[in-house]
Amino acid sequence: MIPGSFDYVRPSSLDEAVTALRDAGDEGKVIAGGQSLLPLLRLRLAYPEVLVDVGSVPELHGVRDEGSSLLVGAMTTHYEVMRDPLIREYAPLVAAATSTVADPAVRHRGTFGGSLAHADPAGDLPAVAVAMDAVFVTSSREIPAGEFFSDYLTSALEPDEVLVGVRLPKAYAGWGFHYEKFHRTAQAWAIVGVACLVERSNGGITGARIGLTNMGSRPVRASAVEDAVAGGAADREAFRAAAENAADGTSPPSDLHGSAEYRRHLAQVLTARALSKAAGA
Structure with a gap:
C-alpha cells in the first residue's frame, strides 16, 4: 500500500526538532531509521500529518562514556551498537541482544532509540533496558525504563518530546x-x-x-x-x-x-x- 500524504521536516538541531513536533501537535511523528514506522505508514496503521526526521541532529548519534554509565544516542544504529568497544566492555548484554534484531539490512539502518521508542513488547531491546534499569534521556527529562513502556506500542514520550539517548549503567559490566x-x-x-x-x-x-x-x-x-x-x-x-x-x-x-x-x-x-x-x- 501507499502511505497517506504528510509534510516532511528535517531539523538540524534538537531545539528545531522539538519546535517542529510542538507545531505539529498530535499530528506529528518522529522518524529515525524508519524500520518500524515505514511499514506502519504503508499499511496505514499510522497516518501522521508531519514527519520529523531527526537523522541530522548531532546530539543523537554515538556512544559516550559518562563515568558510571554510558549514554547511547537514540540515532545510533544497531550495527554501531553491536561493534562499539564501550558497549562490548560495559554493557555486553546490549551487544548480544542487538545482534539478534531482525537481519543485517535492518541492523544497519534501524536505530537503538527508534527500536525502544517504538515500544513493541516483542522487540528484543525493551526487555534488556528493563533488566538493566536503563534511563531514557529525552529533550526535557529522564525516565526510568520501568516507567518508559506504558502499553502495547505506547511509551511515556509526550508528543513534543524527543528521545535523545539511553543511559546504561556500568554496574553490571562484570x-x-x-x-x-x-x-x-x-x-x-x-x-x-x-x-x-x-x-x-x-x-x-x-x-x-x-x-x-x-x-x-x-x-x-x-x-x-x-x-x-x-x-x-x-x-x-x-x-x-x-x-x-x-x-x-x-x-x-x-x-x-x-x-x-x-x-x-x-x-x-x-x-x-x-x-x-x-x-x-
Missing part, C-alpha cells in the same frame, strides 16, 4: 549475561525472549536481573525468579526450579504464533536456559 530468544525465523519477532544478567561469587549467585520479551503488553521483569536464585547455587537444577516462577505476574498474548499457555511454558524453559548460560553452569 556480570554474566545472555539473551535467549525463541522465534520461527531469523528475521521474525521473538515469540518469547529472556534478557539475563547474573552475578556470581564463590560458586553461588549473589544477584540476577531478568527481563522478558513478549510476555505482556510491555516488557516485564521476572522478579520472582530473581529472588529465587539470589543466594543460591549456580547449577542447572536450581535454575530450573527457580524458572518455574518465570511467568508469574505476566499476561502473555495468544496469537497465530502461540497461545498464552505456550508462552508461559517457553518463558520457564528459556529463563532456565538463559540463567545457565549467563552463569556458565
Whole structure:
C-alpha cells in the first residue's frame, strides 16, 4: 500500500526538532531509521500529518562514556551498537541482544532509540533496558525504563518530546549475561525472549536481573525468579526450579504464533536456559 500524504521536516538541531513536533501537535511523528514506522505508514496503521526526521541532529548519534554509565544516542544504529568497544566492555548484554534484531539490512539502518521508542513488547531491546534499569534521556527529562513502556506500542514520550539517548549503567559490566530468544525465523519477532544478567561469587549467585520479551503488553521483569536464585547455587537444577516462577505476574498474548499457555511454558524453559548460560553452569 501507499502511505497517506504528510509534510516532511528535517531539523538540524534538537531545539528545531522539538519546535517542529510542538507545531505539529498530535499530528506529528518522529522518524529515525524508519524500520518500524515505514511499514506502519504503508499499511496505514499510522497516518501522521508531519514527519520529523531527526537523522541530522548531532546530539543523537554515538556512544559516550559518562563515568558510571554510558549514554547511547537514540540515532545510533544497531550495527554501531553491536561493534562499539564501550558497549562490548560495559554493557555486553546490549551487544548480544542487538545482534539478534531482525537481519543485517535492518541492523544497519534501524536505530537503538527508534527500536525502544517504538515500544513493541516483542522487540528484543525493551526487555534488556528493563533488566538493566536503563534511563531514557529525552529533550526535557529522564525516565526510568520501568516507567518508559506504558502499553502495547505506547511509551511515556509526550508528543513534543524527543528521545535523545539511553543511559546504561556500568554496574553490571562484570556480570554474566545472555539473551535467549525463541522465534520461527531469523528475521521474525521473538515469540518469547529472556534478557539475563547474573552475578556470581564463590560458586553461588549473589544477584540476577531478568527481563522478558513478549510476555505482556510491555516488557516485564521476572522478579520472582530473581529472588529465587539470589543466594543460591549456580547449577542447572536450581535454575530450573527457580524458572518455574518465570511467568508469574505476566499476561502473555495468544496469537497465530502461540497461545498464552505456550508462552508461559517457553518463558520457564528459556529463563532456565538463559540463567545457565549467563552463569556458565
